[in-house]
Amino acid sequence: RKEVEQDPGPFNVPEGATVAFNCTYSNSASQSFFWYRQDCRKEPKLLMSVYSSGNEDGRFTAQLNRASQYISLLIRDSKLSDSATYLCVVNIPTGGFKTIFGAGTRLFVKA
Amino acid sequence: GEEVAQTPKHLVRGEGQKAKLYCAPIKGHSYVFWYQQVLKNEFKFLISFQNENVFDETGMPKERFSAKCLPNSPCSLEIQATKLEDSAVYFCASTRDRGTGELFFGEGSRLTVL
Numbered sequence: 001r002k003e004v005e006q007d008p009g010p011f012n013v014p015e016g017a018t019v020a021f022n023c024t025y026s027n028s029a030s031q032s033f034f035w036y037r038q039d040c041r042k043e044p045k046l047l048m049s050v051y052s053s054g055n056e057d058g059r060f061t062a063q064l065n066r067a068s069q070y071i072s073l074l075i076r077d078s079k080l081s082d083s084a085t086y087l088c089v090v091n092i093p094t095g096g097f098k099t100i101f102g103a104g105t106r107l108f109v110k111a
Numbered sequence: 112g113e114e115v116a117q118t119p120k121h122l123v124r125g126e127g128q129k130a131k132l133y134c135a136p137i138k139g140h141s142y143v144f145w146y147q148q149v150l151k152n153e154f155k156f157l158i159s160f161q162n163e164n165v166f167d168e169t170g171m172p173k174e175r176f177s178a179k180c181l182p183n184s185p186c187s188l189e190i191q192a193t194k195l196e197d198s199a200v201y202f203c204a205s206t207r208d209r210g211t212g213e214l215f216f217g218e219g220s221r222l223t224v225l
Contacts, residue, residue: 008152034213043202043216044154085152089214097209098167099144101154 023088
């Protein structure tokens with residue numbers, strides 16, 4: 001079983017739609033969680049950190065459920081520019097610490 | 112510098128040749144990570160450093176891969192005797208704080224092994 005699992009998609013949605021991605025992690029000792037965005041094989045960039053209480057940044061909402069070991073990302077009012085791959089990232093404090101990436105969920109927003 | 116600088120952007124090698132990639136982390140960042148991303152988008156962790164010390168090397172295929180971060184020099188990732196399956200984009204990232212900090216990525220080095 002992979003340490004971080006995501007539905008690879010692709011998700012094809014029209015502009016203005018609301019779309020949600022989930023990510024599950026296997027290590028209950030996982031400490032911190034992030035969503036990164038990667039455009040067309042470029043470098044990943046941090047979209048948002050994920051806090052236990054849930055957090056929102058404009059059209060983006062991230063939630064963490066430690067009991068079920070999953071993280072979610074909700075995008076409201078999708079824009080064409082949201083088309084990208086969304087990577088779920090988990091920090092695991094084993095030994096030193098390890099940052100594990102999910103395989104990513106591909107989103108296409110259509111006009 | 113203000114950004115993670117990776118060189119070269121593209122590298123082509125014949126099978127069995129050596130490949131060496133370089134990464135200059137953001138100034139003040141103590142932690143450096145190397146990741147390999149192959150076509151299916153999987154990010155494979157290779158190795159991390161805290162300054163010049165190996166922090167975690169559990170992802171490294173040790174028989175052909177080696178990496179260093181020496182003082183006052185860019186970090187390097189070297190692949191001896193490259194194989195076709197080493198073709199990938201190799202990303203370097205740095206961070207100031209382990210565990211909770213954002214990883215800042217370089218633009219990656221695309222290695223093609225023919």
